Amino acid sequence: MRTKDELFRAAQREVAGYRQQAVMQAETTRRAAYAAHPALAEADAAHIRAGLGLAKAAALGSSMDAARAALARADETLAAAVKEAGYDESAFKPAYHCPLCEDTGMRGGIPCRCVADVARRLRREEINAASPLGLCQFSSFEVERYGTNVEPELGISPREYMGKLLNYCKNYAARFSANSPNLLFMGHSGLGKTHLALAIADAVLEGGHDVLYTSAAALAAQLGKEHFDYTNNEEWLAACQEADLLILDDLG
Structure with a gap:
């Protein structure tokens, strides 16, 4: 990264x-x-x-x-x-x-928006290499695949619950800023945690923020290397620290 x-x-x-x-x-x-x-x-x-x-x-x-x-x-x-x-x-x-900067990358003394567009695409390619980002948008999240029977623990059906969760994630991504709270998705495999996390990543990237995606295991392994070798791939951890949004998959 x-x-x-x-x-x-x-x-x-x-x-x-x-x-x-x-x-x-x-x-x-x-x-x-x-x-x-x-x-x-x-x-x-x-x-x-x-x-x-x-x-x-x-x-x-x-x-x-x-x-x-x-x-x-x-x-x-x-x-x-x-x-x-x-x-x-x-x-x-x-x-x-x-045509705005004639591919100089600068316009009016500041970086042209085309540079930001390319940077965003490059970051998408990085995330895509480690995840199915291209397949995981809010529009492709199907709440219809969840059951309609009321769950006593939830008080509503899984479909209704996931619909509310989907709307929450959409609003979170749309209003994302440096002051946005952390999110923790919990549940069994196959429930859509990664899909929603990547959908947030896609929308936040589109909003002009920098997003990094990695697994918790990869981060832990990198931290272990850093503990014994302070010169080993420092850019990797620096990228995690600088990211506007850091997504850690498979945390538990």
Whole structure:
């Protein structure tokens, strides 16, 4: 398991990879088009020269009117050449995954939401590797499979009881915050404890919080290793300590 910082850095690397791929794909498309249409390549070269001419005029303090006019003509010539070759204006522009930050990962000086989206997906993949998270949502929890006979110990039927428990868990996940109380699910195997716990994890992740899922046995084993070797996989325990929501399965 990765810490929040490790997960964020991994998400940033993935977004940066998207940008590199988009830029390379656009360049490949441009080169192929220019090779097939020499007039297009010539118009682009003229456009570059006109742009350099404007930059030179600005640097030397010369009159820029002529340079601006030359660049405007080059813009028109290039646009006409692109259209003549059968391409639209965006044909040679990178197709970014995120149009908000253009796959830079930053927007307005802060991390773009696309980085958080990738980090959330990476965390889901981690949890999925250890559990059936993808199958355990509130919508897939079937209260109909529980009995309808009243249980004296409950005073209501198991179905009604589990319906109330399902609603409680939904509300818990929807209102989750750093001040949310701990939950302890108790009962025999097969009653739906893991399903509800993972459904909470799914909803809390979707709400923008970081969630870690592991078994109590795995945590105990890791704590045992730490007791004898303080340098052993410290990130694992750090991730547990930093998590907004830590889910321990099979506690008892």
